[in-house]
Amino acid sequence: MCGIAGFWHPNSQGRYDGAAALTRMNNTILRRGPDDAGAWDNGAGLFLGHRRLAIVDLSSAGHQPMTSPTGRYVIVFNGEIYNFQALRKSLDALHTSPLPWRGHSDTEVMLAAFEHWGITETLRQLVGMFAIAVWDRSRETLTLARDRIGEKPLYYGVKNGALLFASELQALNAHPSFDAQVSRDSLALLLKFAYVPAPHSIYDGVHKLPPGTWIEIDRDAVENGMLGEPQKYWELPAQTGAPLSDADAIDQLHELMRTTIRDQMVADVPLGAFLSGGIDSTLIVSLMQSLSTQKVKTFTIGFDNPGYNEAEHAKAVARHLGTDHTELYVTGADALNVVPKLPDIYGEPFADSSQIPTYLVSQLARSHVTVSLSGDAGDELFGGYNRYQFLPKVWQKLNRIPGPVRKLASRVIETASPNRWDTIASGLNPLIPANLRVRLPGDKLHKLAGVMRHDTASEMYNHVVSQWQNASDVVIGSSLSPIARFESGDFASWMMRQDTLTYLPDDILAKVDRAAMAVSLETRVPFLDHRIVEFASTLPMSLKIRDGNTKWILRQLLYQYVPRELIERPKMGFGIPLHDWLRGPLRDWAESLLDPQRLAREGYFIPEAIRAVWERHLRGQGNFQQQLWPVLMFQAWLDQK
Template sequence: FDNGIERRALALYMRHNYVPAPWSIYENVWKLPPGCYVQFAGGDLPTGGRGDITAYWSLREAAQRGLADPFTGSEAEATNELERLLRQSLAGQMIADVPLGAFLSGGVDSSTVVALMQAQSPRPVKTFTIGFHEGDYDEAQHAKAVARHLGTDHTEWYVTPQDALDVIPKLPALYDEPFADSSQIPTHLVCMLAKRHVTVSLSGDAGDELFGGYNRYFWAMRLWRRLSSVPLPLRRLAAAGVRAVPPGAWNRVFAALHPLLPGRLRFRLPGDKLHKAAGLFAARRPEEIYLRLVSHWEYPTEVVLGVETEPPTPLTDPGQWLDCPDFERRMMYLDAITYLPDDILVKVDRAAMGVSLETRVPLLDHRVVEFAWRLPLSMKIRDGQSKWVLRQVLYQYVPRELIERPKMGFGVPLDQWLRGPLREWAEDLLSEERLKHEGFLNPAPVQQMWAEHLSGRRNWAYSLWDVLMWEAWLESGR
C-alpha cells in the first residue's frame, strides 16, 4: 500500500502521544473504532472508501442508559452487585486450556482482580510484578504484600536501568505506528516476565476510567470553580506574570522558602509546574482545562510542518461530548472513548503480543461497564478518595492498610534517563540537521525543549518522548 504519512494524524499524535482512531499514521488508512465491525460489499476491499462501519455496542449509548436509569439501591447493595458482576466476568475470563495468571501492581484495580481470581481458584493464582530500584517508581513491595496476604504464587523482577533501556530499540516494531506512552517500557518488561510462566494474563486496566481513579477527576473541577470566579482578563494577566519569571528563578524562590512551605508545596521543579499551571488560567470552560491536562504538545500545528488546522476529535468536538451535568463524569467518558482504547489497551496488547502473551481485561466486561455508568458519582469519588465502591469490594479480601496510599503511575524515570544513559541516542534523533532533512517537524521548538530539559530548567520528558518515538519509528523503516 502507499505508505505516505498523514500529517494531520501526526499532529494528533503529538498532542496525545498516540494516533487516535479512526486515524492512522498513513494516508487513506483508517482504524476501526471500538465496538464496531466493517462490511465490504462483493468481497473486495474498496480502493478509496472505508467500508460500511456498524457499531454493535456503544459506550455513549450505555452511558446514556445508565444516566437515565440510575442505581437507587444502598451502598451495600451496590458493592454486592459490583462484586457479583466482577465474579461473573472473571469466571468466564479465567477459562483457559493454557497456563493463566495476572499482573499485580498492588493498586486497587489489579488487587481487586487478583483477589476475586484467588477467591474462585482452587490453587494459588500466578501473579507478576516488576520493581525498580528508584523508589519513586517502585510498586513491587506493595504488590508483594498483597500477594502474601492473598496467598498467590507471586513472581517479581527488579529490573535495572539497562534492562529497561534494552527494550527501547524494540518499540517501533512492537507498535507498528508511532506510540509514545513511556509506560510501554515497564509494560513490556512485565509481559516478558509473565510469559516465562503463563500464556494468558489478566490485568486491572479500565478501573480508573470506570470508577474515577485519575487525579484530574478530583482537582480539575475544583480548579475551574476557583478560576471561573476571577474575571478572564485578570487571569490572563496573572498567567503573563508567572511566565515573565523564568522557571529557574521560580525554582530558586521556592528553594529559599522551602523551610516555610507546607508539605504539599514541596515538589521538584516548582517553576516548571507553575509555568504549566499558568497555561490553565485562560480556560473559558472546564473542558479546556481537561484538554490541556491530557495534551503533550498544546499547539501541535506549530511543530508539525504542513498542517494548518488540527482535525477534530472527541476531545475538541463538543458534538461528541456526553450530555451529563457532572464534569467529572464527562471527563471519565472522554477518557474511556479516547485514552483507554487508543493508549492503555493498545499499549498492553502490543507489549504482550510482542512476547506471544494473551491479555484479558475483566473490568471491561460490558455488564460491569453498564453497571458502572448507573452508579452515582458519590459511589466513585468520595471525600477525596477515588474508586470508592471498587475499594469496598476489595476491602472484603485485602486490609485497607495494604492498599491506601497515594496513586502511582506505572512509569520509568524518563526525565533522568534522557539526561543520562539515553542522552547520546536522543541527541542523534533530535538533531536539527536530521529534522530539517526529513521535513516533518519544525526543529526550533524541539531544539529549545531539548536544551531546557538538558539544563534541568524544565522537565519536557513526555513531549520529547513523543518526538523520539516518532523519529525511532521513522528510522525503523515504518
C-alpha cells in the same frame, strides 16, 4: 489470542503470488501467534490469514481460518469469547439434537451463531475481546468487526485496488500493493496525545476500526475504494445516576466482578495476573484468589529508583493474599535496552513511556504463564485520575475570575521555571505540614498556569490531556480537528467518558496489547467486560469520588479482601525516570534523532521548534519529556519503516 491478516484484491490474478503475499503478511505477526498458522482463499482474490496462540482447545479443532458448519462463513479471529459455552448451550437448545461440534473452541461457536442469528446480532451477544474478519460466501461480502471497548486492534484500508486488513500495521506494509504516505494530521495527533487516535493511523488512507463497530465490504466498494462508514453495534451508555444504596451498589459490582473473573480464568494453558499493589490490580488478584483452589501466579517488576518502585507494595499484598508471587528487579540499563525495540513492538509511533515497564512485566509473566489478567480501566470507569477532582474544582473557581486576570496570573507563574518553583517550595517546606507538601510543585504550578489561560471547561481538559498544545504548528502541513465540547452536566463524568472513548482504547489498551503480544502473552482485562462498563456508567459520581477519595466503590469492595493500610497510599504511575535518561544515557540517541539537519531534510517538523524544547530540557529549565518522547518515537519509527 492471535493475529489476523488478509486482503481482497479483485482481478489481481497474475500480478503477484497471492499466497506468497499472505505468507509475508502472516509472518510479520508471528509473535501474536507462534503456535500455528493458517491460510484460506476463495480463488478470486480474497485471502484470509491467521497466526494462533493456542489458549482454549489446543487441538487442531481450533485451527483457523475456520469454516461454519454449512460452509457459508469463513472466519479469522483474534481474541477470546468468554461466554462461548453459554452460547453453545443456547444453540444446542434451538435444535432437536446437539449440533455436531468438532471441538470446544469459541471460534466454532461464533460461526454457528452467525448461521443462526446473523453477524450483527451475534456481535451483540458476544462477551469478550475480538477483532474479526468473516467472509460470507452467500452474499460475497467481507465483514470486519471489533470488540466494544477496543481491546483487540484492527487496521484496514484500500491501497492500489486491494483491501488490506490486519492486527498490526507491519502486516499491511508487507503486501505488494501497500503504498502509503505518512499522514501529517495523524502525526500532529501523535504529538498532541502521544498516540494516534482511532479511526486514524499514521498512514494516509489506513484506518483503525473504531471499538464497538463493524463494516461490511463488497466487491464494488473495494474496486471503487469507497468503503463507507463503520456501523455501531454497541455504544457507551450515558452517565445516569442510579437509585442504589451504597451497599446494593457494592454488592452488585462484587457479583459482576466475580462472574467476569470466573469466566476470564478459563484457559487450557497456565494463567496468572499482573500485580502492582495498587487498587485495581489488587482487586483483580483478590477476586482471582478467592475463586481459585490453587495459588494464583502474580508478577511485578521493581526498579532501584524508589520514586518509580511499587514492588514492595505488591509483595506485601501478595503475602497477604497468599499468591505465588514472582518479582524481578530491573536496572535502568534493562529498561534502556527496550528502547530500540519499541518501533517494531508498536508498529506505528506510540509514545506513552510506560510502554517500557509494561513490556518488561509482560516478558516476566510470559516466562511462567501464557495468559495474564490485568487491572487496566479501573481509573477511567471509576474515577481514578486526579484530573477528575482537580479540574472541576479549578473550573468552578477560575470561572469567577475575569479572563484577563487569569491570563496575567498564568504569565507570572511561567516567568519562573518549574525547577525554580521547586527550589522556592523546598525553602518553604519547614513551614508546611508534611501532609500538605506537594510532590513536584513546579510542574504542578506550570500545569495550573496552562489551565488558567483557557475560557471553557473542555479547553481546560484538552490542555491537561495534551503533550504539545500547538502540535499543528510544529508539524509541517498539518491541521487538527476541533476538540470535543463539554456543554452541560457533570464535568467529571464527561471527562471520564472522553477518556473511556479515546485514551483507554488508543493508549492504555494499545500499550498493553502490543507489549504483551511482543512476547506472545495473552492479556485479559476484567474491568472491560461490557456489563461492568455499563454498570459503571449508571453509577452517580458520589460512588466513584467521595470525600477526596478516588475509586470509592472499588476501595469499599477491596476492603473486604485486603486491609486498608496495604493500599492506602498516594497514586504512583507505572513510569520510568525518562526525563533523567534523556539528559543522560539516552542523550546521544536522542541527539542523533533530533539533529536539525536531519529534521529539515525529512520535512515533517519545524526544526527550530523541536530544538528549542530539547535544549530547554537539557539545560534543566523544565521536564519536557512529554513533548520530546512523541517526536523521538516517530523519528525512531522512521528509521525502521
